[in-house]
Amino acid sequence: MNALITISVLAVLVLYLGLYKANKALLPVTLLGLAVALFFTINHWNVFTGPTFNDMMSYDNFAVAFSGITITSTMLILLLSKGYFEKISDHVAEYYSIILFSLAGILVMVSYHNMTMLFIGIEIMSVSLYILAGIRKQDFASNEAALKYFLMGAFSTGFLLFGVALIYGAAHSFDLEAIKMHLETNLQTGQAISPLFYTGVVLMAVGMAFKVGAAPFHFWTPDVYEGSPSLITAFMSTVVKTAGFAAFLRLFATCFYPLHDFWMPVILVITIITLFAGNITALYQNNFKRMLAWSSISHAGYMLFAIVSLGSEASYGVFVYAIAYSAASIIAFAGLVLMQANTGSDSFDSFNGLGRKNPFLAFTLTVAMLSLAGIPLTAGFIGKFIMFSNALSSMHTWLVVLAVINAVISIFYYFRVIVAMYFKDAERAELEIPLNFKVVLAISVVATILIGIWPAFLPNVI
Amino acid sequence: MQDIVKTIQGVPLNHYILLSAIIFSIGVTGVLIRRNAIVIFMSVELMLNAVNLLLTAFSAFSNDPAGQVFVFFIMALAAAEVAVGLAIIVMIYRNTNTIDINVMNRLKW
Amino acid sequence: MEAQSTAINYLPIIFQILVALGFAVGTMAVTHMIGPKRKTSDKLTPFEAGIKVVGNARQPFSVKYFLVAILFVLFDVEVIFMYPWAVNFRELGSTGMIEMFIFMGTLLLGFFYIIKKKALDWD
Numbered sequence: 106m107n108a109l110i111t112i113s114v115l116a117v118l119v120l121y122l123g124l125y126k127a128n129k130a131l132l133p134v135t136l137l138g139l140a141v142a143l144f145f146t147i148n149h150w151n152v153f154t155g156p157t158f159n160d161m162m163s164y165d166n167f168a169v170a171f172s173g174i175t176i177t178s179t180m181l182i183l184l185l186s187k188g189y190f191e192k193i194s195d196h197v198a199e200y201y202s203i204i205l206f207s208l209a210g211i212l213v214m215v216s217y218h219n220m221t222m223l224f225i226g227i228e229i230m231s232v233s234l235y236i237l238a239g240i241r242k243q244d245f246a247s248n249e250a251a252l253k254y255f256l257m258g259a260f261s262t263g264f265l266l267f268g269v270a271l272i273y274g275a276a277h278s279f280d281l282e283a284i285k286m287h288l289e290t291n292l293q294t295g296q297a298i299s300p301l302f303y304t305g306v307v308l309m310a311v312g313m314a315f316k317v318g319a320a321p322f323h324f325w326t327p328d329v330y331e332g333s334p335s336l337i338t339a340f341m342s343t344v345v346k347t348a349g350f351a352a353f354l355r356l357f358a359t360c361f362y363p364l365h366d367f368w369m370p371v372i373l374v375i376t377i378i379t380l381f382a383g384n385i386t387a388l389y390q391n392n393f394k395r396m397l398a399w400s401s402i403s404h405a406g407y408m409l410f411a412i413v414s415l416g417s418e419a420s421y422g423v424f425v426y427a428i429a430y431s432a433a434s435i436i437a438f439a440g441l442v443l444m445q446a447n448t449g450s451d452s453f454d455s456f457n458g459l460g461r462k463n464p465f466l467a468f469t470l471t472v473a474m475l476s477l478a479g480i481p482l483t484a485g486f487i488g489k490f491i492m493f494s495n496a497l498s499s500m501h502t503w504l505v506v507l508a509v510i511n512a513v514i515s516i517f518y519y520f521r522v523i524v525a526m527y528f529k530d531a532e533r534a535e536l537e538i539p540l541n542f543k544v545v546l547a548i549s550v551v552a553t554i555l556i557g558i559w560p561a562f563l564p565n566v567i
Numbered sequence: 568m569q570d571i572v573k574t575i576q577g578v579p580l581n582h583y584i585l586l587s588a589i590i591f592s593i594g595v596t597g598v599l600i601r602r603n604a605i606v607i608f609m610s611v612e613l614m615l616n617a618v619n620l621l622l623t624a625f626s627a628f629s630n631d632p633a634g635q636v637f638v639f640f641i642m643a644l645a646a647a648e649v650a651v652g653l654a655i656i657v658m659i660y661r662n663t664n665t666i667d668i669n670v671m672n673r674l675k676w
Numbered sequence: 677m678e679a680q681s682t683a684i685n686y687l688p689i690i691f692q693i694l695v696a697l698g699f700a701v702g703t704m705a706v707t708h709m710i711g712p713k714r715k716t717s718d719k720l721t722p723f724e725a726g727i728k729v730v731g732n733a734r735q736p737f738s739v740k741y742f743l744v745a746i747l748f749v750l751f752d753v754e755v756i757f758m759y760p761w762a763v764n765f766r767e768l769g770s771t772g773m774i775e776m777f778i779f780m781g782t783l784l785l786g787f788f789y790i791i792k793k794k795a796l797d798w799d
Binding site: 224228235236243245248251259262267271278279301 | 584587591594595598604607608611614615617618621622625626629631633634636637640641644647648651652655656658659662663668
Binding site for chain 2: 742746747749750752753754756757760
């Protein structure tokens with residue numbers, strides 16, 4: 106709770122700092138505030154006694170774990186933003202404060218205990234993101250991204266809300282625990298569950314699938330990710346995606362768990378379509394940013410595994426996968442931002458010959474690509490391993506077979522970057538890497554390799 | 568207050584569900600087939616209002632105020648969404664002089 | 677009122693709708709049919725207080741108060757949170773009072789921001 110208050114107050118503070126022309130102080134104050142919020146979050150670990158605030162929020166270990174990842178990823182992304190926003194727009198303070206507002210929404214999303222808070226969290230996050238996507242007012246791609254994101258986001262919110270309304274009609278409550286109790290008592294006493302409830306579950310699944318960008322509701326993702334400014338895309342594809350999955354998992358793993366047999370096939374179909382759509386389309390991309398967008402769709406497919414199989418390891422699996430994916434994506438986007446700033450291009454060819462001129466950057470990008478592809482000794486492998494073993498233990502053998510085929514496909518497009526960096530020669534100047542980029546790259550690479558070599562380093566916090 | 572609840576309960580619940588479902592479907596159809604950003608936006612609002620109606624009906628039938636409180640939140644957040652959405656549409660109008668979403672095809676999948 | 681009303685109870689309403697629609701459509705049709713028609717170019721131009729009509733009426737014009745309108749929508753809707761508070765003012769007591777003041781304070785912070793950003797200046 107303290108973390109949420111800290112971030113909300115921080116956002117307003119940053120807004121007013123910008124008003125009084127204290128632009129130098131923006132980044133330090135933001136990072137400091139986020140560090141305080143992270144401290145409060147960690148302080149909450151293992152002190153969970155029950156839902157608080159009239160049963161609206163529950164700060165259990167699940168919430169602590171995902172708040173921790175999202176706050177840390179935001180800090181890393183904001184570290185990269187030094188000097189970045191100044192180039193795009195005059196309203197630098199607004200950037201920081203909108204990102205912080207969005208983060209406040211995300212914290213609500215990962216710790217809700219009532220459908221009302223789920224809705225409020227998603228909306229606070231989404232409305233901020235619509236603005237962030239379109240913040241380059243003169244740029245046509247950015248405008249288009251904002252409009253598409255806005256229309257699709259509002260549309261999916263409609264589905265989500267209709268689902269909530271139908272579930273409320275059947276269970277007479279918005280409280281997750283009460284809805285679960287309603288399901289359990291009905292199943293035990295053999296009473297039929299109202300058809301409203303089934304429709305509601307499907308509509309909510311559709312709404313959440315829209316939000317996390319799972320196929321067949323993924324079509325907005327590549328356009329929005331490509332049109333938004335690169336750092337905002339980094340924020341969307343790491344922090345927002347993690348939060349979306351945390352919310353998705355909390356809803357389906359705790360609340361709708363008794364109806365697992367009903368909704369599991371639906372999610373299963375979504376998972377398989379997502380995997381294939383993401384991976385096969387990513388193969389045909391020539392633009393690095395767009396490839397990352399499609400690969401983020403395919404990673405959404407892997408994370409859906411946790412919701413399909415829902416074993417004891419489901420939350421832990423999403424936790425590890427989200428860390429691995431976030432760290433690797435942050436490296437990839439840092440490389441992309443550097444490349445765009447120096448060459449103005451984001452095609453694969455612009456990476457040619459990078460291995461000779463910038464060995465450090467090339468090495469970190471290689472680690473990131475290996476981790477995204479799920480090669481052993483990286484965090485991505487551990488994430489996939491937990492997901493797959495979890496799915497195997499719940500008898501989804503052929504799902505795992507399909508997923509492994511997809512993992513093999515994904516190697517092709519991730520290795521294109523590595524091949525371009527090391528085996529293609531091009532005349533190029535050495536990129537100058539600012540210190541803050543070096544720090545972020547180093548942290549992310551160390552995390553990726555450390556988790557890959559020694560998974561026990563990451564305690565099972567959930 | 569009790570009179571209003573009684574009046575709402577005067578109509579069978581199924582009628583409310585059907586009406587909301589129809590309004591919601593009109594909204595969904597509008598989003599899918601119209602090409603004007605403002606009209607799409609209005610259709611989304613229609614979807615949200617169908618939800619509001621449904622929540623109010625359920626709330627009255629189960630004598631539980633939580634549903635109506637939820638409606639308040641939907642209204643307030645829909646207003647926030649309207650503000651941001653209209654700002655985005657105006658921004659696009661200033662750059663392109665149109666609000667037809669077919670011009671939004673620079674980014675292709 | 678009875679506990680449940682059936683479709684038959686709505687019959688008067690349907691009649692009323694039919695009569696209302698019928699009256700509107702009927703009078704319009706009848707006036708079109710029996711009224712005299714004289715079509716000259718002067719009659720067909722819109723009457724603009726005697727001044728000659730210039731340009732098309734259907735062209736977009738700049739809306740200076742667009743921002744003000746949007747901000748109005750935002751602040752206007754927040755009032756709905758005050759109605760439940762006002763109704764339950766006594767029951768909620770001082771806790772409710774403090775919470776409402778925090779809410780209002782947050783809104784005021786936004787309002788000061790808007791004023792400082794000169795979003796309410798029209799020119």
